[in-house]
Amino acid sequence: MSNDRPGKVRMMQGNQACAEGAIAAGCRFFAGYPITPSSEIAENLSVMLPRLGGKFIQMEDEMAAMGAIIGAALTGQKSMTATSGPGFSLKQENIGYAGMAEVPCVIVNVMRGGPSTGMPTLPAQMDVQQARWGAHGDRGVIALTAKSAQETYEQTIRAFNLAEKFMTPVILLIDEITGHTTEKVIIPDASDIEIVHRKKPDEDPENYLPYRLTDECVPILAPFGTGYRYNVTGLCHNETGFPTNDSHDIQCLIERLTRKIEMYEDDIIRNNELMLEDAEIGVFAYGSVARTAQAVVRMCREEGIKVGLLEPKVLWPFPAKAVFAMAQKVRAIVVPELNLGQMAREVSLASECRVPVHKLGRVDGRPIPPQQLVEKIREVV
Amino acid sequence: MAGEQSASKKPAVITVNTVWCKGCEICVAFCPKDCLEMEGGKCKVARPDDCIKCMLCELRCPDFAITVE
Amino acid sequence: MFDYLQYVRQENFPHIWCSGCGDGIVLKALIRSMDKLGLSQDETVMVSGIGCSSRTPGYVDINTLHTTHGRALAFATGVKIANPDLNVIVVTGDGDATAIGGNHFIHAARRNIDLTVLLYNNYIYGMTGGQCSPTTPRGAYASTAQHGNLEPPFNISGLAIAAGASFVARGDVYNVKKLETLIGKALQKKGFSLVEVVSPCPTAFGRRNRMARPVKMMEQLRDTVVSVEKWEKMTDEERKGKFRTGILKDIEKPEFTAEYAKLIEKMRPEE
CATH class of the missing domain: 3.40.50.920 (Rossmann fold)
Structure with a gap:
């Protein structure tokens, strides 16, 4: 984050900084389910999003919240959900889906103690391996962390940028201390914030392949409703997006899902x-x-x-x-x-x-x- | 009206896509004029001249395999 | 002759459904309804979960989203809220929508979000090999109910009505013209609309329940389906072993995305 302009100084807790970062990143869709200690992220966004023409919905459960942000993301919206340990466990199947179908979205986990219901109001860092291996199957994972409200603001923006760039769900792991500590945050001028948008296809719909194999290893998914009609599935699929049982296609797909993160490690890691x-x-x-x-x-x-x-x-x-x-x-x-x-x-x-x-x-x-x-x-x- | 009548008098052309047909026999069993038969596990058009173009075979074919013109 | 080919992905045919499965019949009725209403293929999204019915999207040339087991309505809710201009059709089954996805089903109905749901009810888990589902009749046989099913079934349409759906209808794949009409009405409804389609599974249900031949299952539909109008005039004795088809509920009530649009309008800063 460059500091060309001084920026606005505000006091806020980490969870609010997360909501502010999401808005700055261009997030216009949030779906969530109440869970301590993350609920302030949803509460803040329920106020902020409709004012900006964005959409907020409290879903019936954690799986639904994760499903809804994937659906929204496929229409081209930048989408996010927030949760904590038990909810993160419940979301895993659909996080795996977003990884498989290569749908960009952001999942914030304000970590509390576990296993199980554990310590709802107390901090822990017990989900760091769950972030990597929580969903079944092999694929590359991006998970960021932050230690302050300021960093939470910045890392939320980066989470969206990485999701859009690499077409993958990105996890932001903060803990209860960071989420609930109120401290100084410098909000930079919007023009000083780097924002990444996912690529749009440059070929016409007749020649479009959603999961075309390229050297970049990152697919270009056109938003639903823009004239590119294709299929999205959690089944192993080929370049067309349709399910396949072809062993070569499957091997290529699963290796690519890992490689597309590994090959960019030096760009991602900080x-x-x-x-x-x-x-x-x-x-x-x-x-x-x-x-x-x-x-x-x-x-x-x-x-x-x-x-x-x-x-x-x-x-x-x-x-x-x-x-x-x-x-x-x-x-x-x-x-x-x-x-x-x-x-x-x-x-x-x-x-x-x-x-x-x-x-x-x-x-x-x-x-x-x-x-x-x-x-x-x-x-x- | 006259045009429609003469069109309906034209003999029906029933086409079966035998690659897509899975031989469920629904078309054969519910054809009110008994125009269709099974042959080698697939639908066969046996008596096209009896067809009244009720379209039920086309409507009920689960396999997108029959058309009636 | 109706030209289905302009709406289907021919490269994926023949489809995966078994001989005599009703799912293809429902798909054709849907395609005719879409055609009659002139729904734009570019602006229509089909969302499904997991199961035989949920393989439908692979065959339709629109925007298609095949999701996780039970979650189609959750994904569809995201699609519809994010872009309310899209027509969103959900294709699901009895297991997908009322077992693993039961929570999403009742809440989507309660929310009255403008989704059209085609729920293929075949009384069984077909794709996984014939295990009993929430709609398997009491006493019927399934691979996990080999001594006969002990549990009473859900009345899916009744569930949707109670949960708050604004349009609920039941149809079947024997009475195809009527099914097409019901789907058409559901597509036009602004609100949560459900068409429960009774669709036979000869392979996983029929073979265990003395109806192995698809024709036998269709005959059973023919002989047990009663229109809602006729149903009203029947005695309890006459209703035994029968079920009614037609429109079971059709009311006007506030729709979620329209209400949200009003909220955004209200929040807009005055110029």
Whole structure:
């Protein structure tokens, strides 16, 4: 986000920042179902969307909300839903559908504790693996994260841009702390915000193939009602969009669904690095925990422990290269997270056993205080 | 009216697409004039001259396989 | 002769439905109704879920969306609200719409959103091999009710009426001209409209219930269908084993997308 103009300063909670980001990104359709701690996103959009000619609907359940945004997206609208853990589980089949049929849309998950109903009002980061593997089948997944209201605003816009660019559902994972913390957000001037729109077909309807195989690997789906009549299905399909049992076509399709994200990894992945250059201990932290980790880096440095932070903005595709680079520099990696090691597992894999990876998991619905992370780092040292 | 009458007196042309026909016999069983028969598991037009163009075979064919002109 | 070919995707024929399946008959009635009303193929969307009936969209040359099991109405709701200018037709079955998708069915009816729903009721899960569905009659046989079905069935039209649909009709594939008329009326209705179409499944239902021949199933329809007008004059004794077809409900009430358009108008900043 460039800062050519100063922008407007406002106070808002992360969930409202998400709604503001969606509007700025061009979202004009929201379907949702009430669930704590995400409901403020729906509540805000129920006020904002009709004023802009957009559509808001509270559906009868989570599956319906996910289905409705896919239907809306196929008419060309930028569409979004928001939920939390249990609702995210219920949506998975249709998230898989959007992945298979390559329908751009945004799913926001304000994470709370699980399993099951778990801790509706308390934060967790227990859905990070669900975001990757929650729906059945193989395909590439994009999942972003944010640690503040400001980042939630920016990452919501980016989620729409990535969805439109790569024709895929994009997941934004924030947690209850981020969703419910009211803080300063700088809303940039609209002209300073980069907005991506999905491509439109440039051939005439007679020659149009919705899932044409190209080097880009990203299909061009014409909005329904614009004269391009085609079929969309969750069954394995060929370039025409019709179901197929042809083994070659199926292999091509499923490989492409993974490749179309993998081949753009360098464009998609973004990380923040803090004092990693000379670090002896690397911390890998994301979401609200990254704010703790930022403070801890400075606290440890004051104590003379050289700590650095790798903070991924994109959890999926996983920033394996950055983790590997860190693993070559540091003596050990610490992964604090509000689960029992879901991302620590990925960090271990990506560091290829170069250094020990220490988990610090907290699952009691409380944030990790800086002191707890400092103690962990001292223990590792 | 006269034109319509003479058109309806024209003998019916019943066409069966045997590739699409799945041989369910619905057309044969419910033809009020018994114009159709089964042959080799498919519908066959046996007595086209008896056809009164009621169109029921065309309307009820699940396979889009019969047309009556 | 009616020229169906201008409306179908010929490259996908012959279709996947079994010999004597009623689904093709319903599709033809729908195509004739669309033709009569002059519905634009570019501006019509067909949405379906999973099951035999839900394979219909693959054969129609319009905008087609084959979704997940039970969720057709949810996807269709998104399509219609996002672009109310599109005609949205939902094709579903008894299992798809009243078992796994039952919640969407009653809520779409309650919301009275302008969707035309063709629900093919064949009393069985055909595609998965003949398991009992919410409409399998009590005592009938299914692959998961091999000792006879213990459960009472749903009355689908009654369910839609109770949930708030503005147009509900029942038709069948024996009385095809009447079916075409009912579908035409449903397509014209501004609001949630349902046509429950009784459509035989000789393969999965008939073979287990002494009606293996498609003709036998059609004869049974011929002998058990009664018009709503006639039904009113029949005694309970005479009604036994029969069911009525025709328009069961047709009322005017506020339609969701029209109400939403009014809301947007109200919110528009004054110039």
